Amino acid sequence: MTTNSSQPPERKPLDWRAGLRQVGQAIRKIFQILIGDGETPWEDLQATFGHLRPKRIFWGIFGLSIAVYLLTGVYVVDPGEAAVVRRFGMVIEPRATPGAHYRLPWPVDRVDIINVSDVRREIVGVPQPEEGHDHPEPPTKLQVLSGDTNVIDVEIVVQYQVRDPAAYLVNVQYAPYRLVRDAVRQAVTSLVSQLPVDMILTTERQALQNDIRAETQKRLDEYGSGLLVVGINLQKAYPPDEVASGFTDVNSAREDRAREINEANGYANSLIPEARGHAEGTLSKAEAYRSDALSKANGAAMAFDAILAEYQTNSKIYGEGVTRYRLYLETIEKILPRVQVYTVDTTDGGQINLRLFGNPASTATPAPGE
Numbered sequence: 001m002t003t004n005s006s007q008p009p010e011r012k013p014l015d016w017r018a019g020l021r022q023v024g025q026a027i028r029k030i031f032q033i034l035i036g037d038g039e040t041p042w043e044d045l046q047a048t049f050g051h052l053r054p055k056r057i058f059w060g061i062f063g064l065s066i067a068v069y070l071l072t073g074v075y076v077v078d079p080g081e082a083a084v085v086r087r088f089g090m091v092i093e094p095r096a097t098p099g100a101h102y103r104l105p106w107p108v109d110r111v112d113i114i115n116v117s118d119v120r121r122e123i124v125g126v127p128q129p130e131e132g133h134d135h136p137e138p139p140t141k142l143q144v145l146s147g148d149t150n151v152i153d154v155e156i157v158v159q160y161q162v163r164d165p166a167a168y169l170v171n172v173q174y175a176p177y178r179l180v181r182d183a184v185r186q187a188v189t190s191l192v193s194q195l196p197v198d199m200i201l202t203t204e205r206q207a208l209q210n211d212i213r214a215e216t217q218k219r220l221d222e223y224g225s226g227l228l229v230v231g232i233n234l235q236k237a238y239p240p241d242e243v244a245s246g247f248t249d250v251n252s253a254r255e256d257r258a259r260e261i262n263e264a265n266g267y268a269n270s271l272i273p274e275a276r277g278h279a280e281g282t283l284s285k286a287e288a289y290r291s292d293a294l295s296k297a298n299g300a301a302m303a304f305d306a307i308l309a310e311y312q313t314n315s316k317i318y319g320e321g322v323t324r325y326r327l328y329l330e331t332i333e334k335i336l337p338r339v340q341v342y343t344v345d346t347t348d349g350g351q352i353n354l355r356l357f358g359n360p361a362s363t364a365t366p367a368p369g370e
Contacts, residue, residue, distance in 0.1 A: 073105045080117030082165045086110045096164035114165045119230055122177045123153040124184045143240075144189050150197040154188055160229050167226030178227055180216075184232075186287040187215035190257065200237055202254070209234040 057079050077083045077098045085093035085103050087110075096111075103109040125142030142154045159178055162168050170177060191211050195204055213232040279343075311327065 001331065005223055012085070023212040033297075047206070054190060071103055073102050073109070074100065075103065075111050075113075076100050077113060079115050080115060080199055081117045082162075083111050083113045084165050084169050085216045086112075090167050091170065112165075112169055114169065116162045116165060116329070119161050120177070121158050122180050122184075123155070124158060124181050125236075126186075142185060142188065144192045146192055146200060147194050147199040148196040151240055152200060153240060154191060154234070156188065157235055158184055158216070158229065159225050159231045162226060163228035166227030167224050169226075171224040171226065176225070176227060179223065180229075182343070183216045183219040184212070186219060187212050191215060194210070197239070201239075205234065205237065208237075211363055269303065 042283055075083065077096055079098045081098065083093070083096035083101065084091060085096060085101075086106070087108060092109075103111055123139065126139050127140065127141045142156070144154060146152055160176075168176070191208060192200060195208065200208060209232060213229055216232065217229045220229065229260055251338065307327075
């Protein structure tokens with residue numbers, strides 16, 4: 001008779017009792033190795049610890065517990081952190097510096113360590129959550145009314161950190177980002193309502209951002225939050241989508257106007273220096289001409305005064321007619337330097353009067369034979 005070799009061999013049933021006996025024997029061997037060679041584990045324990053006194057054991061355990069309890073009062077503050085120690089709820093250490101410190105163990109003292117160097121970030125007015133948003137409530141838009149009753153959508157990024165750990169721990173009873181977000185919303189609503197929409201979108205944008213930061217910090221201080229606003233970035237301030245195209249056209253026209261004004265001012269600034277240069281040159285020439293004319297006039301006046309003095313002197317000596325006649329001849333020589341001068345002899349009765357001053361006595365009488 002042949003058997004089929006393809007069938008698996010039969011398995012024997014598991015004997016769990018034998019397994020338990022093997023485990024017990026293994027445990028017994030372990031106790032024998034650690035404690036002794038007694039017949040039972042209890043006898044081995046008595047042989048090992050029987051010489052100890054219970055009172056000593058109790059007081060030893062009690063003393064060790066007290067030491068461990070007292071050591072729980074030691075705490076360490078890492079760099080960038082601050083610790084606040086409260087005793088029965090009252091703050092006794094508002095800001096423990098980095099390092100090792102000691103306080104009474106619980107329940108007398110309680111220590112809370114707060115990170116004061118971490119700059120936290122909160123976005124206000126963004127309708128869609130950004131990456132890393134871990135708040136339980138979804139973000140919402142921030143729409144405010146301007147001073148001229150226009151609706152504006154505002155998006156702001158706030159950076160803040162803990163400035164006063166004790167005030168932050170005692171007064172902030174819920175998530176700090178909610179407090180910061182509410183303070184920013186109140187500040188934006190109050191400030192935007194005082195400005196027209198054109199100034200908010202253009203010239204007063206930077207000033208509005210600074211005012212929002214100051215107003216937010218003021219409100220956080222009024223709450224006693226112990227938080228410090230590190231920075232505020234007014235990312236967007238824009239009209240709703242329904243009227244955005246109209247505002248865009250207005251802004252484009254305003255930009256074109258500003259560009260043309262700047263170009264005109266540049267052209268004027270280029271002409272003004274040139275005109276000033278021409279004016280200064282003309283003034284310089286006029287001043288030089290004035291100085292030259294004054295010098296010539298003064299010289300002529302001095303010459304005339306000298307001639308007048310000489311005339312008066314000669315008039316007394318030679319007579320007024322002779323002096324006038326001599327001056328006449330000198331003048332003729334100056335104004336008619338190329339004219340030939342002829343001397344006429346009037347001894348035979350002919351007479352020529354060439355004097356300019358006075359009435360001529362008679363006309364020229366030709367000499368005999370002419």
